[in-house]
Amino acid sequence: MSKSLQAIRGMNDILPEQTPLWRYFEGTVARLLDNYGYKQIRMPIVEFTELFKRSIGEVTDIVEKEMYTFEDRNGDSLTLRPEGTAACVRAVLEHGLTGGGQPQKLWYIGPMFRHERPQKGRYRQFHQIGLEVFNLDGPDIDAELIVLTWRLWGQLGIRDAVKLELNSLGTSESRGRYRVALVEYLSAHLDKLDEDSQRRLKTNPLRVLDTKNADTQAVLVNAPKMADYLDDESRTHFEGLKARLDAAGIPYVINPKLVRGLDYYSKTVFEWVTDKLGAQGTVCAGGRYDGLVEQMGGKPTTGVGFAMGIERLILLLETLGQVPEEISRQVDVYLCAFGDAAELAALALSEKVRDQLPNLRLQINAGAGSFKSQFKKADKSGALYALILGEDELAQQVIGFKPLRGQGEQQNIAFDALAAHLATCVVQG
Numbered sequence: 001m002s003k004s005l006q007a008i009r010g011m012n013d014i015l016p017e018q019t020p021l022w023r024y025f026e027g028t029v030a031r032l033l034d035n036y037g038y039k040q041i042r043m044p045i046v047e048f049t050e051l052f053k054r055s056i057g058e059v060t061d062i063v064e065k066e067m068y069t070f071e072d073r074n075g076d077s078l079t080l081r082p083e084g085t086a087a088c089v090r091a092v093l094e095h096g097l098t099g100g101g102q103p104q105k106l107w108y109i110g111p112m113f114r115h116e117r118p119q120k121g122r123y124r125q126f127h128q129i130g131l132e133v134f135n136l137d138g139p140d141i142d143a144e145l146i147v148l149t150w151r152l153w154g155q156l157g158i159r160d161a162v163k164l165e166l167n168s169l170g171t172s173e174s175r176g177r178y179r180v181a182l183v184e185y186l187s188a189h190l191d192k193l194d195e196d197s198q199r200r201l202k203t204n205p206l207r208v209l210d211t212k213n214a215d216t217q218a219v220l221v222n223a224p225k226m227a228d229y230l231d232d233e234s235r236t237h238f239e240g241l242k243a244r245l246d247a248a249g250i251p252y253v254i255n256p257k258l259v260r261g262l263d264y265y266s267k268t269v270f271e272w273v274t275d276k277l278g279a280q281g282t283v284c285a286g287g288r289y290d291g292l293v294e295q296m297g298g299k300p301t302t303g304v305g306f307a308m309g310i311e312r313l314i315l316l317l318e319t320l321g322q323v324p325e326e327i328s329r330q331v332d333v334y335l336c337a338f339g340d341a342a343e344l345a346a347l348a349l350s351e352k353v354r355d356q357l358p359n360l361r362l363q364i365n366a367g368a369g370s371f372k373s374q375f376k377k378a379d380k381s382g383a384l385y386a387l388i389l390g391e392d393e394l395a396q397q398v399i400g401f402k403p404l405r406g407q408g409e410q411q412n413i414a415f416d417a418l419a420a421h422l423a424t425c426v427v428q429g
């Protein structure tokens with residue numbers, strides 16, 4: 001196939017054999033979020049470029065080098081969304097969802113786009129599930145976000161493989177004082193910093209803490225610590241969060257270097273990381289962003305949220321073998337019919353059965369075929385049972401019922417009794 005007719009590098013098809021796992025994952029998360037009282041919001045995939053520059057920050061990796069930005073036919077600069085928070089805040093403001101200080105607990109799911117180097121766990125189109133909470137400013141809601149992800153890891157069977165890292169970036173005042181101290185210290189060691197960090201020292205000094213360069217990391221060992229610069233408000237908030245996590249029995253480690261890539265965070269930041277996926281180990285990340293809404297032109301409105309990377313979590317489920325067996329079986333019953341008259345009767349009969357058993361996964365053979373070929377297809381479909389309708393059965397108004405996975409004998413069932421019989425042997429999802 002010519003290259004221009006292939007998918008774009010880093011943008012993947014999710015094939016039929018993979019979608020059951022995706023749907024299982026997405027369904028599990030959606031149910032959990034419903035149960036905790038979060039409401040889904042759906043935003044467009046394209047926004048004005050300015051939105052992301054303003055919210056994410058001009059000197060972040062995302063805005064500097066990862067966005068898919070283009071001019072549309074009106075000459076407007078548009079960008080494929082690289083993350084969900086900016087658009088969610090925009091939507092909330094545009095529709096007055098937080099007017100009068102009203103709390104909102106929202107979630108979204110969908111594709112995000114970043115022009116990064118594709119590798120395992122890192123793609124150019126990837127998918128996130130994100131949560132954003134507005135107008136609830138206490139540590140109780142920060143704790144809820146973490147507690148519900150902990151429950152999710154439990155439901156998915158991956159708790160043992162993930163670790164919670166936690167830090168506080170403080171209020172903008174305490175962060176400001178810390179920034180001054182950090183810049184002063186790093187400036188005194190300028191020659192030992194890598195090039196990227198020298199640049200960040202001028203544009204976004206906290207991001208230097210995030211460096212992967214060993215020499216710079218060595219310099220950071222003795223750098224001032226954010227924890228020593230937290231004001232009372234930030235400290236009380238952080239202690240409140242830790243006390244709640246302790247009470248809920250959720251283990252965590254404090255990582256003073258955790259600063260997150262985006263500009264808008266304040267107070268709580270956290271990441272769930274795993275060592276099972278190689279370099280791309282962060283599966284869920286977020287934090288508090290109390291200044292963002294105001295920065296985007298709204299009234300002062302606190303916010304806190306996170307996003308999880310679906311691809312990385314799917315990879316983790318596969319790596320740990322935590323893929324429930326039953327999700328890949330998509331057919332309960334496969335109906336084989338032989339001859340024109342039987343095919344007509346089979347269609348009418350199966351529609352009646354579907355009326356009575358709306359959740360039954362019943363597949364009718366298409367394209368006719370010999371007994372042998374239809375049976376082969378029935379087996380390959382993964383169905384638990386085959387139904388067989390030929391001329392003889394039709395004459396008696398019965399249908400052959402044959403277990404395919406060794407549960408009992410073949411028998412004939414009267415048309416009228418079929419739905420009731422299937423109800424007893426197929427678990428209805």
Ligand code: ATP
Nearest residue numbers: 116121122123126261282283284285307308309312
């Ligand atoms: P990283 O440090 O891995 O680049 P990030 O800090 O840029 O992550 P966020 O913007 O916080 O990531 O996004 C939240 C989550 O989305 C990440 O923890 C990760 O699970 C997932 N994610 C981010 N970028 C990608 C990508 N390019 N491909 C796949 N998943 C991604």
Ligand code: MG
Nearest residue numbers: 061062116261
């Ligand atoms: Mg990134």
